[in-house]
Amino acid sequence: MDVFLEHLLHEFELPLSNPVLIFSLVLLIILLSPILLRKLSIPGIIGLIVSGVIIGPFGFNLLEKNSAVDLFSTIGLLYIMFIAGLELDMNEFKANRNKSLLFGLFTFSIPLMVGFPVCYYLLGYDFNASFLTASMFATHTLVTYPIVSKLGISKKQEVAITVGGTILTDTAVLIILAVIIGSHNGGLSQEFWIRLGISLAIFSAIMFFVIPKIAKWFFEKLESEKHSHYIFVLAVVFFAAFLAEVAGVEPIIGAFVAGLALNKLIPHSSALMNRIEFIGNSLFIPFFLISVGMLVDVRVILSGPMAIIIALTLSIVALFGKWLAAYFTQKVFKYSRTQRQIIFGLSSSHAAATLAVILVGYQAKILDENILNGTIILILITCIVASFATEKAAKKSVVETESGMDDFKEANKKDEQILLPIANTANMDKALEFAVLIKDKKSRNPLSILTVVPNNDAAEKNISKAKTKLENYIKTAAASETNAEVVATIDHNASSGIARTARELMADIVLLGWPQRKGFIEKLIGERIESILQLTEKTLFICDFERPLINHKQLFVVVPPLAELENGFRLWVSKVSRFSQELSLPIVYHCNEETQKAIVKCTKQLRINTVNQFCLFEDWEDFFILSKNLQQDDFFIIILARKGAISHLNVMENLPTKSEKYFPTHSKIVIYP
Incomplete structure (x- = not known):
């Protein structure tokens, strides 16, 4: 018994x-601290940081800062930067790249200009120490990014320009750090500048040209190996972080660039994206x-007035x-308060890059x-202030967005219902992926996967078989947090x-497979489409996925005259826009002037950020x-109309069949509003 007690005490x-x-303690903190602090209306991020202070070496010394903690911390930091790059709306970023550049200039230069005189004249440090400390003020870490991501506003313009500005200012500061350390160690030779420039150029070429091609090939060849996709993505993130370090900048830059490189290949509502966010937000980011x-040593405040003065x-x-x-x-962009x-909440927290700058400067004996x-x-102070500021502003933004969508909601009072009938399972994976991407995430109705069984003596047995066969697709939908049911x-x-x-289900959209007229059976299937058009007024999407969805470069949309007067106009515009946003693809509309005006007006009301181009036809x-x-590599989308509808054109009769001749190898969708 004594031996047991001695072992237990040890x-x-x-x-x-x-x-x-140790791992059990950390998991307990990750579980309980956000729950407890939520009762006090304190952001969960603060709870995790304060918990780290309490259990750390300068608190109750429950945990020491060892290699295991450093490893998980590094993974969490890289994960934050990777998710920020991955969730960045590339259409919004491209449309506002000049705004990101200007914000990056502001958030880099203003703190630098304010901080240098304070450090040099007020605190009395030399030029190198003052400049390095002032450059630390210009950095920021997206510690509060999980807040905007969780509240669903990560695609807003102000978030996009802040994320874009983050990478610009942090890159600039980390290059300044390399320059100051180079200067401190013996001067900035020509060799130093050449090496830095060449290494950054090689790093950029690998990340933006080589990695996307490898990833595209991998996702296409191993389309069914879903667990391998996540391992591949993790490998890319850490390899990119290592390459960035070799190139002479911080690993966080590499992780962010990895997110940008894979952005178009991982749809935002896909199962893979859900896995990436779930594991990161559940484990790695809280650990960071x-x-x-x-790292916070509260006792430094008691070490003398100078420490307090400098800290404050x-x-x-x-x-x-x-x-x-x-x-x-x-003021420049006329934004709201x-x-x-x-912008302030996201950009005011200092952690990763700040620590990198200060620790390197301290080790080089530039800073005391x-x-x-x-x-x-x-x-500690900036993370607490940033957390409160971001959560308060993000909640206010959600409320403002919801109130701004009241008119649109009036026209769409009921929850959306999508019906996906299955004739065969050949292209079921792509059809299900498409349905998940376009589904309204706020709809409480599940995605309905339908199978129709012939009414004969074996009907009950066939129903049981069909349900069992389709259960795997329910699991696939669940992986992307989409509810689905077999009907x-x-x-x-x-x-x-x-x-x-x-x-019966009051479906808004019915997704059908593409008719093939090559034989008698296929002809019957084609006639089934005509029959469904006559029997129902629902919006039909007739889909033909010739290649993986991520392998397309733009949506080529053809809209006939007067399509804007059809009842389903707003619905299909919203779905095409959502599809574009999920895959970060531009849309090229071919239509007349009146239809163009209607599409522009509708997309503004929907508040979905897409890159739209118009070709008058x-x-x-x-x-x-x-x-x-x-x-x-265009995705071809044609808007048609039933006979007797105001936008119906005789020339577009039997278009699905004719399309096989003119567009045999293209992915395509025919939409009947």
């Missing part, structure tokens, strides 16, 4: 050394936030510089212990079964001349 000696016990808290001065200057940058950005607060300790306090019905023919079920009698402009 396991609980501080700091804890048992890896299982706890490790930031473990650094914190005030850091926050004031970032607030000024957000203020000037607001809420948008300014989001007071600056190091003051920076640790600065990290099996009995009918004498598939068309009437589909039409009846669509009415009037020669509808010679419709197939458009095939000359269609590229091999």
Whole structure:
């Protein structure tokens, strides 16, 4: 018994050394701290940082800052930067790249200009120490990014320009760090500049030209190996971080660039994206936030007045510089106060790059212990201020967005319902992926996967078999956090079964497979499409996925005259726009002037950020001349109408069949509103 007690006491000696016990403690903190602090209306991020202070070597010394903590902390930091790059709306970023550049200039130069005189004249440090400390004020870490991501505003313009500005300012500061260290170690030779320039050029070429091609090939060849996709993505992130370090910049730059490189290949509503975010937000990112808290030594405040003065001065200057940058950005771009607060909240927290600058400067004996300790306090204060500011502003932004969508909601009061009938499972994976991408994420209705069984003696047995066969697709949908259900019905023919079920479920959209007229059976399938068109007024999407969705470069959309007057106009515009946004693809509309005006007005009301281009097209009698402009990797979308509808054109009769001749190898969708 004494031996057992002695062993037990040894396991609980501080700091804890048992890896299982350490991991259990960290998981308990990740679980409980956000729940407890939510009762006090305190952001969960602060709870994790404060928990790190309490259990760290400068608190109750439950954990020491060892290699295992450093490893998980590094993974979490890289994960934050990777997700920021991955979730960046590339259409929004491209449309506002000049704004990102200007914000990056503001958030880099203003804190630098404010901080240098304070450090040089007020605190009395030399030029190198003052310039390095001032450049630290220009950095920021997206510690509060999980807040905007969780509240669903990560695609807003103010978030996009802040993320873009982050990479610009952090890259500039980390290059300054390399330059100052090079100067301190013996001068900035020509060889230093050549080496830095060449290494960054090689790094950029690998990340933006080589990695996307490898990733595209990997996702296409191993399309069914879903677990391998996640491992591949992780490998790319850490390899990119290593390459960035070799190139002479910080690994966080590499992780962010990896996110940008894979952005178009990982749709935002896909199962893979869900896995990436789930594991990061559940484990790695909280671990990083706890490790930031473990760096904070509260006792430095008691070490003398100079430590307190430096800590408070650094914190005030850091926050004031970032607030000024957000203020000037607001004035220049005429943003609202809420948008300014989001920009300030996201850009005011200091952690990763700040630590990199200060620790390297301290190790090189450019900075003293007071600056190091003051920076640790600065990290705690700025993370707390940024968390409160971001959460308050993000919630306000959500409320403003919801109230701005009231008119649109009036026209769409009921939850959206999508019906996906299955004739065969050949292209089921792509059809299901498409349905998940375009589905309204706020709809409480599940995605309905329908199978129609012939009404004969074996009907009950066939229903059971069909449900069992389709269960795997329910799991696939669940992986992307999309509810799905299998609906099996009995009918004498598939068309009437589909039409009846669509009415019973009050479906908004019915997704059908592409008709193939090559034989008698296929002809019957084609006739089934005609039959469904006659039996139901629902919006039909007739889909033909010839290649993986991520392998396309733009949406080539053809819209006939007067399509804007059809009842389903707003619905299909919203779905095409959502599809474009999910895959970060531009849309090229071919239509007349009146339809163009209606599409522009509708997309503004929907508030979905897409890159829209318009080509005026009037020669509808010679419709197939458009095939000359269609590229091999374009996704072809045609808007049609039922007979008797105001936008119906005789020339577009039997278009699905004719398309096989003119567009045999293209992915295509025919939409009947």
